[in-house]
Amino acid sequence: xxxxxxxxxxxxxxxxxxxxxxxxxxxxxxxxxxxxxxxxxxxxxxxxxxxxxxxxxxxxxxxxxxxxxxxxxxxxxxxxxxxxxxxxxxxxxxxxxxxxxxxxxxxxxxxxxxxxxxxxxxxxxxxxxxxxxxxxxxxxxxxxxxxxxxxxxxxxxxxxxxxxxxxxxxxxxxxxxxxxxxxxxxxxxxxxxxxxxxxxxxxxxxxxxxxxxxxxxxxxxxxxxxxxxxxxxxxxxxxxxxxxxxxxxxxxxxxxxxxxxxxxxxxxxxxxxxxxxxxxxxxxxxxx
Amino acid sequence: xxxxxxxxxxxxxxxxxxxxxxxxxxxxxxxxxxxxxxxxxxxxxxxxxxxxxxxxxxxxxxxxxxxxxxxxxxxxxxxxxxxxxxxxxxxxxxxxxxxxxxxxxxxxxxxxxxxxxxxxxxxxxxxxxxxxxxxxxxxxxxxxxxxxxxxxxxxxxxxxxxxxxxxxxxxxxxxxxxxxxxxxxxxxxxxxxxxxxxxxxxxxxxxxxxxxxxxxxxxxxxxxxxxxxxxxxxxxxxxxxxxxxxxxxxxxxxxxxxxxxxxxxxxxxxxxxxxxxxxxxxxxxxxxxxxxxxxxx
Numbered sequence: 001x002x003x004x005x006x007x008x009x010x011x012x013x014x015x016x017x018x019x020x021x022x023x024x025x026x027x028x029x030x031x032x033x034x035x036x037x038x039x040x041x042x043x044x045x046x047x048x049x050x051x052x053x054x055x056x057x058x059x060x061x062x063x064x065x066x067x068x069x070x071x072x073x074x075x076x077x078x079x080x081x082x083x084x085x086x087x088x089x090x091x092x093x094x095x096x097x098x099x100x101x102x103x104x105x106x107x108x109x110x111x112x113x114x115x116x117x118x119x120x121x122x123x124x125x126x127x128x129x130x131x132x133x134x135x136x137x138x139x140x141x142x143x144x145x146x147x148x149x150x151x152x153x154x155x156x157x158x159x160x161x162x163x164x165x166x167x168x169x170x171x172x173x174x175x176x177x178x179x180x181x182x183x184x185x186x187x188x189x190x191x192x193x194x195x196x197x198x199x200x201x202x203x204x205x206x207x208x209x210x211x212x213x214x215x216x217x218x219x220x221x222x223x224x225x226x227x228x229x230x231x232x233x234x235x236x237x238x239x240x241x242x243x244x245x246x247x248x249x250x251x252x253x254x255x256x257x258x259x260x261x262x263x264x265x266x267x268x269x270x271x272x273x274x275x276x277x278x279x280x281x282x283x284x285x286x287x288x
Numbered sequence: 289x290x291x292x293x294x295x296x297x298x299x300x301x302x303x304x305x306x307x308x309x310x311x312x313x314x315x316x317x318x319x320x321x322x323x324x325x326x327x328x329x330x331x332x333x334x335x336x337x338x339x340x341x342x343x344x345x346x347x348x349x350x351x352x353x354x355x356x357x358x359x360x361x362x363x364x365x366x367x368x369x370x371x372x373x374x375x376x377x378x379x380x381x382x383x384x385x386x387x388x389x390x391x392x393x394x395x396x397x398x399x400x401x402x403x404x405x406x407x408x409x410x411x412x413x414x415x416x417x418x419x420x421x422x423x424x425x426x427x428x429x430x431x432x433x434x435x436x437x438x439x440x441x442x443x444x445x446x447x448x449x450x451x452x453x454x455x456x457x458x459x460x461x462x463x464x465x466x467x468x469x470x471x472x473x474x475x476x477x478x479x480x481x482x483x484x485x486x487x488x489x490x491x492x493x494x495x496x497x498x499x500x501x502x503x504x505x506x507x508x509x510x511x512x513x514x515x516x517x518x519x520x521x522x523x524x525x526x527x528x529x530x531x532x533x534x535x536x537x538x539x540x541x542x543x544x545x546x547x548x549x550x551x552x553x554x555x556x557x558x559x560x561x562x563x564x565x566x567x568x569x570x571x572x573x574x575x576x577x578x579x580x581x582x583x584x585x
Binding site for chain 2 (some may be wrong): 026028033034036043044055060089103104105107111113118119120122124130132133134136137140141159160163167191217221222223228237238241242245246255260262267270271274276278281282285
């Protein structure tokens with residue numbers, strides 16, 4: 001039915017005579033995109049590794065004459081506290097919100113209560129709201145209950161606003177458990193908690209990996225809640241980074257070295273556990 | 289009532305989370321709307337009622353109407369269309385199996401792991417607008433490869449489209465996300481369907497247009513909704529790029545500065561309510577549709 005000129009049919013696919021050229025073009029375009037995505041990293045790395053005396057913005061793209069870790073030595077003391085704060089913040093908030101998400105996900109998938117199908121979209125909406133629309137009441141509430149300034153209030157906020165996505169991740173995951181397994185546990189006289197602990201949790205480690213990685217990354221990269229809720233001694237890394245490197249008056253090399261250091265933990269997580277990171281991304285788009 | 293013994297414990301287990309979300313999402317959203325009807329200014333809260341005066345004032349607010357609204361419209365357009373085009377193209381190129389696919393995917397996606405603050409700090413230097421001897425960043429690169437005429441003042445340009453330059457870092461951060469959504473969508477198309485079309489004599493472009501494209505529409509919807517809502521609410525990227533630059537001012541930034549620097553809580557709440565409405569228009573149908581289509585399965 002088509003008027004195109006088929007050359008030969010090997011695997012059922014009609015091969016055009018242009019196919020080899022398409023392949024070359026495809027790799028060229030992909031390579032071009034890769035250059036675009038790596039370009040900032042190149043500038044970041046070569047600048048951060050240059051000797052501070054050698055750095056000049058105009059020579060941003062030039063290879064370093066000699067490698068030096070001097071820039072990191074200069075910025076690390078300024079970032080260290082933020083680094084510690086963000087670790088103290090991101091680790092517990094990812095653990096707590098994942099644990100709660102596991103319980104919620106299990107109930108919403110396998111131990112439903114009347115209205116559960118109504119509650120779920122209401123929970124989900126929480127992950128898309130613009131935080132501008134809650135920060136005034138949150139700021140008031142957190143000040144009122146005395147949780148502003150330190151890390152515990154910030155952890156609490158990250159846990160709560162993390163609940164929609166962690167609940168979603170676990171709900172999708174636990175939906176895969178067969179109903180027979182749940183019924184069998186019930187017949188054996190297991191209650192909800194013991195079914196949760198003995199049937200659901202033992203198979204949940206992959207979901208925990210997805211959920212904790214997602215929460216760790218969001219908490220580590222958050223700026224808005226951190227800048228709003230913490231005082232100087234409790235600034236997370238993003239706030240510290242913005243204060244150190246967030247102006248054009250900061251030496252270029254120090255800005256680049258700081259940005260690199262502040263991104264190391266999440267990049268490590270991404271490169272070591274990329275598979276789970278991807279699944280978190282898919283969940284974030286409501287695509288189980 | 290007998291059955292409450294069976295579902296009661298489940299409800300009890302999720303109750304703390306439900307209550308926390310009810311307070312931190314819905315009560316707070318309502319509270320914020322309430323603040324938008326007051327004349328609260330300064331540190332002491334004031335809960336009077338001046339009706340829609342703040343909304344009327346905002347409609348005549350030069351910064352909001354002349355800068356923020358056109359800016360966010362331009363940024364959303366350029367960012368969403370750009371990230372969709374780049375992400376889709378990358379997915380299409382990777383779909384049929386490419387040597388080193390994992391490397392390409394990792395390279396396209398890693399910016400997602402970096403905070404917007406760090407992204408902004410890197411890109412602020414790349415989008416420097418120095419000329420002549422002090423040319424640097426992307427401009428310098430363009431000059432070096434013989435495209436000097438493409439040089440731009442980027443987000444410091446005098447054009448009203450200056451904010452479109454921020455779509456570069458934003459797209460750098462999120463195009464990989466779009467790619468992975470489309471790649472999952474493309475790979476979700478059953479090979480038998482394509483095969484059937486080929487047996488019927490359809491050429492590859494026609495297979496794509498009549499078989500694959502309709503199945504990608506839900507993915508396209510997801511990607512648009514995700515990108516558009518990120519575009520409306522993003523604050524830190526602009527803030528760390530150039531926080532006092534009115535050329536890249538958006539409602540999210542105006543809300544922040546007027547509330548927490550200026551103490552105009554009522555005005556801040558009004559802007560935030562409008563942002564919420566903007567996001568809700570795209571998100572509510574999306575969540576509704578996603579949950580419904582899942583139940584039908």
